[in-house]
Amino acid sequence: MASICNLPFIPPSSFPAIKPVSACVAILRLTPVFLGTLPHCLAPKKTSSVIRKAIQSQSHKNYVYPDPIPEFAAAETEKFKAELLEKLSKQRETFGNDLRVVVDVCAEIFSEFLHNEYGGPGTLLIEPFTDMMLAIKDRKLAGAALAARASALWAQSYVDRDWEDWISKQDK
Secondary structure, eight states, X not given: OOOGGGOOOOOOOOOOTTSOOOTTOOOOOOOTTOOSOOXXXXXXXXXXXXXXXXXXXXXXXXXXXXXXXXXXXXXXXXXXXXXXXXXXXXXXXHHGGGHHHHHHHHHHHHHHHHHHTOOSTTOOOXXXXXXXXXXXXXXXXXXXXXXXXXXXXXXXXXXXXXXXXXXXXXXX
């Protein structure tokens, strides 16, 4: 197989656009913004000094997330527990008499996460929700996947927004 550098140049022809192009013809387009590694025969001799300076001048700044806020964690856990109980009570046949126990397990794990790890938008993780599912299964309670999914969907919808609201109220 020939390398890309050895491909013959086929000049444009006068064929109409309807006529198919042979399978052996390769069209190679190079863009001036391509910054990847090119084969030696296609690599430019010099990198533009403007591009080189732009790449070197970009410094990656690390964003430091705030520490968890215990008051926010407590308030959000109560809201989570009440709304999860309301949502899952519609599935009474799945949970039976264990509904409150399932909600308590989810709320305990969620509270621990909010108190120890959640530091605002961008720090909501999937692990607490998988932990919920595993803890419910370990206790041999029904509806583990349903409860974990409902918890994750609730958190995606409310936690970051509630954090922003909490912080904006604290700033006033």
